[in-house]
Amino acid sequence: MNKRSNESPCDTCNSIPEGFVDVPKTLESNIDERLAFMREKTTKIGYRFVGRHSAIKVCNWTKETIRGHDTCYKKTFYNIDSNRCIQMTPVMFFCTFNCRFCWRNFNYTLPRSHEDWDDPKTVLDGIIHEQVKFLQGFFGSATVDKEKLAEAMTPRHVAISLSGEPCLYPHLPAFIDEIKSRGMTAFLVTNGTVPAMTEKLLDHQPTNMYLSLYGTTPEMYQRTAVPLIPDFWDRVMTSLAMLGKFDCNTVVRLTLTKGLNFTDPEGYARLVEQSGAKFVEVKSYMAVGGSRKSLQYTDMPLHEEIRAFAEQIAANSSYRIAKEKKISRVVLLERT
Incomplete structure (x- = not known):
């Protein structure tokens, strides 16, 4: 048995530090000063910045795999090698939501109209450099899997999911094209609030297109996602309806939290059925990072509760349980 298998899911679920960053009230009205403050603080807790607005943070699953331990559930579900995966964002502090369950306590804001955006090649070169630079430190350890570490020096996957809403990055289509042109795979996780970008991506498709769904009604979204834009529901529904038009793997991700959105499986079944997505991930909220400021x-x-919820979605849709990973409290449904 893997010696990590008895650990709490919170011990190895991702790379979030135990602490979280609060922005002083004196900086809340000054975006430039707030962004500079957040950049300084997050650099100290392990984030590595690339250019003006992009960043990586080496995922705990990457480290675990290099140490010869367990792998991310994306390996189980989609055969992604955790040791060769870069967890990144092109929009570190920009988002349309401030989700209560989000492990990044960054007091997200919307991009400014005059935002100066870095080009895709510069971003990709930078994140690869920072990832490899960090992992080179593992060569001094006697407890690593040397083969896995050697492989990690050539990343093969980019998870555009670290922080913020990546569809706010105007060069996202070209960024995805740049990733794929180098023989790498790209997983994009969006909250669906930028449907104009969702539509553009039909001609620039990632390997996996994730849309995170945070509720079955506008009211559930309000209490769960804390939107920064007024027309969030219409935007999300527009993007959701486009998933069936993609040729790549499409995934609706449900991050479920008791007291917020862990209810109405029939409603979720209806929405995912309408989406036409190939897969649905039913996943538990994890009490890590900034989310612990307001949640417990x-x-x-529990995983058993997540599986039961997934079974109810399956009973009310054309999706069936395909795989699961207990330590991550996640169940994969596949359209039949």
Whole structure:
């Protein structure tokens, strides 16, 4: 048995530090000063910045795999090698939501109209450099899997999911094209609030297109996602309806939190059925990072509860349970 298998899911679920960053009230009205403050603080807790607005943070699953331990559930579900995966964002502090369950306590804001955006090649070159630079430190350890570490020096996957809403990055289509042109795979995770970009991506498709769904009604979204834009629901529904037009793997991700959106499986079944997505990930909220400022460990559904919820979605849709990973409290449904 893997010696990590008895650990709490919160111990190895991702790379979030135990602490979180609060922005002083004196900086809340000054975006430039707030962004500079957040950049300084997050650099100290392990984030590595590339250019003006992009960043990586080496995922805990990457480290675990290099140490010869367990792998991310994306390996189980989609055969992504955790040791060769870069967890990144092109929009570190920009988002349309401030989700209560988000592990990044960054007081997200919308991009400014005059935002100066870095070009895709510069971003990709930079994140690869920072990833490899960090992992080179593992060569001094006697407890690593040397083969896995050697492989990690040539990343093969980019998870555009670290922080913020990546569809706010205007060069996202070209960024995805740049990733794929180098023989790498790209997973994009969006909250669906930028449907104009979702539509553009039909001609620039990632390997996996994720849309995170945070509720079955506008009211559920309000209490869960804390939107920064007024027409969030219409935007999300527009993007959701486009998933069936993609040729790549499409995934609706449900991050479920007790007291917020861990309810109405029939409603979720209806929405995912309408989306035409190939897969649905039913996943528990994890009480890590900034989310612990307002939520508790008891707000996390157990894996057995997540599986039961997934079974109810399956009973009311054309999706069936395909795979699961207990330590991550996640179940994969596949359209039949």
